[in-house]
Amino acid sequence: MSNLMPLILEHLMIVLIAASISVVIGVVLGILSYWMNYLDKAILWTAEIIQTIPNLALLAILMILFGLGNVTIIAALVLYALLPIVRNTYIGLKSVPIYLKDAARGMGMSKLQRLMKVELPLSFPLIFSGIKIAVVNSLSIAVMGVLIGAGGLGYPIYRGIQTNSMERILIGAIPVVLMALLLDYLMTKVEKRLVHKGSVN
Amino acid sequence: MIKFENVSKSYGESKVLKGLSFQIKQGDFVVLIGPSGCGKTTTLKTINRLIQPDSGKILIDGKDSAQLNPVELRRSIGYVIQQIGLFPNMTVEENIAVVPKLLNYPKEKWQPIVKELLTLVGMPYEENAHKYPSELSGGQQQRIGVLRALAASPPIVLMDEPFGALDPITRESLQEEVRRIQKKLKKTIVFVTHDMDEALKMADVIVFMSGGKILQMASPEEMLQHPADPLISEFMGKHRSALSVNAAMSAAEFMKTRVLKAARSMQTLQSIELMRNRDVNSMIVLNDDDTYAGTVSLDTIKSHGKAGRAIGEFMETTVPTVNLKEDARDTFEKLYTSPAGYVVVLNDDMTVAGLITKTSMAKAMGDALWGEMIS
Numbered sequence A: 001m002s003n004l005m006p007l008i009l010e011h012l013m014i015v016l017i018a019a020s021i022s023v024v025i026g027v028v029l030g031i032l033s034y035w036m037n038y039l040d041k042a043i044l045w046t047a048e049i050i051q052t053i054p055n056l057a058l059l060a061i062l063m064i065l066f067g068l069g070n071v072t073i074i075a076a077l078v079l080y081a082l083l084p085i086v087r088n089t090y091i092g093l094k095s096v097p098i099y100l101k102d103a104a105r106g107m108g109m110s111k112l113q114r115l116m117k118v119e120l121p122l123s124f125p126l127i128f129s130g131i132k133i134a135v136v137n138s139l140s141i142a143v144m145g146v147l148i149g150a151g152g153l154g155y156p157i158y159r160g161i162q163t164n165s166m167e168r169i170l171i172g173a174i175p176v177v178l179m180a181l182l183l184d185y186l187m188t189k190v191e192k193r194l195v196h197k198g199s200v201n
Numbered sequence B: 001m002i003k004f005e006n007v008s009k010s011y012g013e014s015k016v017l018k019g020l021s022f023q024i025k026q027g028d029f030v031v032l033i034g035p036s037g038c039g040k041t042t043t044l045k046t047i048n049r050l051i052q053p054d055s056g057k058i059l060i061d062g063k064d065s066a067q068l069n070p071v072e073l074r075r076s077i078g079y080v081i082q083q084i085g086l087f088p089n090m091t092v093e094e095n096i097a098v099v100p101k102l103l104n105y106p107k108e109k110w111q112p113i114v115k116e117l118l119t120l121v122g123m124p125y126e127e128n129a130h131k132y133p134s135e136l137s138g139g140q141q142q143r144i145g146v147l148r149a150l151a152a153s154p155p156i157v158l159m160d161e162p163f164g165a166l167d168p169i170t171r172e173s174l175q176e177e178v179r180r181i182q183k184k185l186k187k188t189i190v191f192v193t194h195d196m197d198e199a200l201k202m203a204d205v206i207v208f209m210s211g212g213k214i215l216q217m218a219s220p221e222e223m224l225q226h227p228a229d230p231l232i233s234e235f236m237g238k239h240r241s242a243l244s245v246n247a248a249m250s251a252a253e254f255m256k257t258r259v260l261k262a263a264r265s266m267q268t269l270q271s272i273e274l275m276r277n278r279d280v281n282s283m284i285v286l287n288d289d290d291t292y293a294g295t296v297s298l299d300t301i302k303s304h305g306k307a308g309r310a311i312g313e314f315m316e317t318t319v320p321t322v323n324l325k326e327d328a329r330d331t332f333e334k335l336y337t338s339p340a341g342y343v344v345v346l347n348d349d350m351t352v353a354g355l356i357t358k359t360s361m362a363k364a365m366g367d368a369l370w371g372e373m374i375s
């Protein structure tokens, strides 16, 4: 048990670092697709294609680029997390009611001011739920990291499979499930408060 | 001053604005009115450049608005949108302070403005400033929408049906409030409404639109008296007739024509019978040539009359008479000073056209005010 804690922390670290990066990239891409006509299709389409690449294949490709270790699994997690975040950002911004966008324009806000003061705050609940999906998915995908020499809870699970030990598999798997449940619970709570405050009606 | 020069706008095939040309004087309260979809909102939005016209020019204080920076232009024009459009993620205070903050007012400057404005509409700062729009009633939201447009004291304010969702009492008090503010601060207001009542009450000038064109631009009085198009008369409906009670109606419109008349030679006995049958207590007496001679009442005949006398002997001439074309006002006065409680209406040739009682007058006024009533 004592040697499990560092693995849990490392697993969490990998997921959180990946999540932070994908939030930044994903939200920016979401904003760009919202702002630029025609670009939106290309960006959303690309994110969707990435999502459909099998885990192993993506890891293999990234391993060639980044070598063995945590960086590769983080890159993979970032790519997988993009779709829900980009898509939700884009849909969130698009679905801010036209009359509120008109009001913001009519008050004399510049494009950037409209985004920061009105459109992003109003889309935040939806963006946040995209982030939640990404984080929870990443927790389990990160287990694959063991195949390319990354740390985290993939290791005990992998060892468990190799030695045919149900106990070892569970020692690795249960914390992943618990973390997923816990993060889901916490983020859902935050989400509810956001929805309450920013509700359009 | 705002000047439209041949402004047109189309969406695909449909022409929404068809060459609008008109001028709004500085300090005027101008109301745009017309049927739904006639282009009122579109017209308004071309002023603050939320919509770019396809052709034509809009001059603001002599400057072509297309040459002005749209963002700066909008900060100098207050705007109340049709759907209220308070920002749900901002408190009441933040909503009101939006434009002042965009203009980089320091907090020491914008916060007193917010307080003053909230007091103006009877929503104390302490109670309301930190609420979110979703916590306000529809009427309160509309007030905040109006305040938001006024906060940076723009010289021009555009208001798109700002009181649409209000109950009549709140609506009326806000109408007065806005009118007062406009007079006091000498703002130019362009105000859109569906409601002719509102237009007549608020406007210095009414612009009546239909199908992307201006049918008439005139003062409320002028539009009431001389509507340029049947559609405008229809929109005015009750108001027009209400005005015509004062100005245009004549005695002929108040009288009833089924009245009891008899030659002055009629026997008293016969006249009593006639009056009893018709359930009236007086009748009109005519000369032989059918011209008006006077009136005779049941009471007089009963107290003085002997059988077999002619009614002409008991005839009175104290009941006022009016000509058919006498105007409503004079007729009214005669009616109220008439000892008998009615006046006789005469044709030009002095024959009797009818008579006006207080009941017939009241009914005719009612018809004029509220449309034809069940008789």
Ligand SMILES: Nc1ncnc2c1ncn2[C@@H]1O[C@H](COP(=O)(O)OP(=O)(O)OP(=O)(O)O)[C@@H](O)[C@H]1O
Residues within 6 Å of the ligand: B011, B016, B035, B036, B037, B038, B039, B040, B041, B042, B043, B082, B194
């Ligand atoms: N973005 C748009 N695309 C296409 N047609 C539009 C658009 N905006 C407005 N229209 C059309 O232009 C016409 C005028 O619209 P506008 O909103 O100016 O009318 P309005 O007089 O304000 O009506 P209401 O009293 O219902 O608010 C309508 O027929 C409307 O359907």
Ligand SMILES: [Mg+2]
Residues within 6 Å of the ligand: B040, B041, B042, B082, B160
């Ligand atoms: Mg409209």
